[in-house]
Ligand SMILES: Nc1ncnc2c1ncn2[C@@H]1O[C@H](COP(=O)(O)OP(=O)(O)OP(=O)(O)O)[C@@H](O)[C@H]1O
């Protein structure tokens with residue numbers, strides 16, 4: 001398979017929507033695609049190898065060139081500066097990054113504590129606002145931090161708003177909208193330009209509803 005394309009797919013909530021887009025774009029994916037614990041799925045008919053990675057790791061596989069391209073949330077792209085090209089907005093897995101907190105809560109001390117899974121996004125956001133904060137990195141259940149007194153505010157993803165609501169938190173500021181993107185390794189783009197352009201064009205037609 002000389003012109004094999006390796007695509008890094010994010011496991012988790014983006015996966016199904018991304019798989020649906022690929023099928024709509026005409027790619028023949030086996031049923032095991034959605035229904036397996038395998039981390040490498042070869043589709044020889046399409047000359048494609050899929051690798052299934054954690055969403056935060058997709059950029060790593062693509063930057064190192066072990067995947068030619070991948071699907072990653074814009075949140076991940078904003079958090080980590082990576083040497084990859086972002087070539088298409090797939091307009092799936094919509095959500096946004098926001099600052100939230102306990103309504104009416106008073107900040108303790110000079111620099112409010114901000115808990116987040118996105119320390120770089122949060123730091124640059126508050127720097128742009130001219131506000132000094134102390135960032136506390138967490139890996140999940142971010143909404144817990146203000147409830148338990150670890151932080152004054154959080155920076156986290158909001159989709160339906162249900163997690164904020166059920167934990168008595170309110171959105172304070174909206175930072176930026178998030179969707180999933182196709183990202184490409186720069187060397188792969190040079191060496192496999194026709195195959196990558198074809199895939200991007202087919203997906204882009206589906207995204208545009210053609
Ligand atoms: N409500 C949401 N919460 C978190 N991520 C969302 C949401 N809606 C869409 N996304 C997108 O999905 C990606 C995260 O997917 P997912 O939650 O499956 O991975 P994860 O954060 O690694 O989860 P976990 O660590 O719980 O397995 C984000 O990068 C973002 O672009």
Ligand SMILES: O=P(O)(O)OC[C@H]1O[C@H](OP(=O)(O)OP(=O)(O)O)[C@H](O)[C@@H]1O
Pocket residue numbers: 139140141142143156157158159160161162163164
């Ligand atoms: O607005 P909503 O629809 O409620 O979605 C937002 C929530 O979903 C995500 O958490 P996730 O389920 O990935 O769990 P985590 O906190 O462990 O990352 C995110 O971090 C929010 O907590």
